[in-house]
Amino acid sequence: MAYLVALMVLIGLLSALNLLLSVGVIRRLREHSVELATLRSGGTTSDRGLLPxxxxxxxxxxxxxxxxxxxxxxxxxxxxxxxxxxxxxxxxxxxxxxxxxxxxxxxxxxxxxxxxxxxxxxxxxxxxxxxxxxxxxxxxxxxxxxxxxxxxxxxxxxxxxxxxxxxxxxxxxxxxxxxxxxxxxxxxxxxxxx
CATH class of the missing domain: 3.40.30.10 (Glutaredoxin)
Structure with missing residues (x-):
């Protein structure tokens, strides 16, 4: 029974870690999408910030x-x-x-x-x-x-x-x-x- 509890705790920790990593990857992909769209449009970043x-x-x-x-x-x-x-x-x-x-x-x-x-x-x-x-x-x-x-x-x-x-x-x-x-x-x- 103790093994079953330990296995469930381990699975829970791995799931939480997976969720945390997934959120980080999704946030970074959104940032990359904006940067890629800017580069494809010919826009750049400058001292004025991100150009329209x-x-x-x-x-x-x-x-x-x-x-x-x-x-x-x-x-x-x-x-x-x-x-x-x-x-x-x-x-x-x-x-x-x-x-x-x-x-x-x-x-x-x-x-x-x-x-x-x-x-x-x-x-x-x-x-x-x-x-x-x-x-x-x-x-x-x-x-x-x-x-x-x-x-x-x-x-x-x-x-x-x-x-x-x-x-x-x-x-x-x-x-x-x-x-x-x-x-x-x-x-x-x-x-x-x-």
Whole structure:
């Protein structure tokens, strides 16, 4: 009988331990789910805390900071030199969502009116790791390679990748981590000017 009581106590303790571990695992899985959703959306954590989905650059209506950079072709580029309604894209060669949206950006940039000089792509990384991305972007857009936290990223307030920004009159007209959101705003602005 004593063995039966000891066995029941042991089973009870093991069950309580199992329950405690299960609660801890479930809580950690919830934390990971939030972090994973943020990373997939291109959002990051910063000194402002966890950014809302889509908030990877300056919000709509914000003034864009001044910048000057040199393209991969050796030419100078500034925001003012990109025309009336420039499209800007930020990519990182190590970013999976960047790779997924790169083809759509190239396709849209090739079909967008205004020519190559009204589009700017910033590839964040070293020249070696950025070479393939630069090669795909160069035929349809002006390309700059800069290191993490570079001057163009600071001017646009970029905190995650990819980031797509549409500018009008030195202000952000649209910014998002999904290209289609910026394409929709670009189409609306184009039809409003006709």
């Amino acid at each position: 989905l889509g908030d990877v650059a300056l919000p709509d209506g914000s003034p864009i900071g001044e910048f000057a950079a040199v393209t991969v072709d050796g030419e100078s580029v500034t925001l003012g030199g990109l025309g009336d309604r420039p499209l800007v894209g930020f990519f990182s060669p190590s970013c999976t969502p960047c790779k997924e949206q790169l083809s759509a950006f190239v396709e849209f940039a090739a079909s967008r009116p205004g020519g190559r000089d009204t589009r700017l792509a910033i590839v964040v990384g070293t020249s070696e790791e950025s070479a393939e991305t630069v090669e795909r972007l160069s035929p349809v857009t002006t390309v700059v390679v800069e290191s993490e936290g570079g001057p163009i990223q600071k001017a646009f307030g970029v905190t995650g990748f990819p980031a797509f920004i549409l500018s009008t009159d030195g202000l952000v007209a649209a910014s998002h981590y999904q290209l289609h959101a910026v394409i929709d705003r670009d189409a609306a602005l184009l039809s409003a000017t006709r």
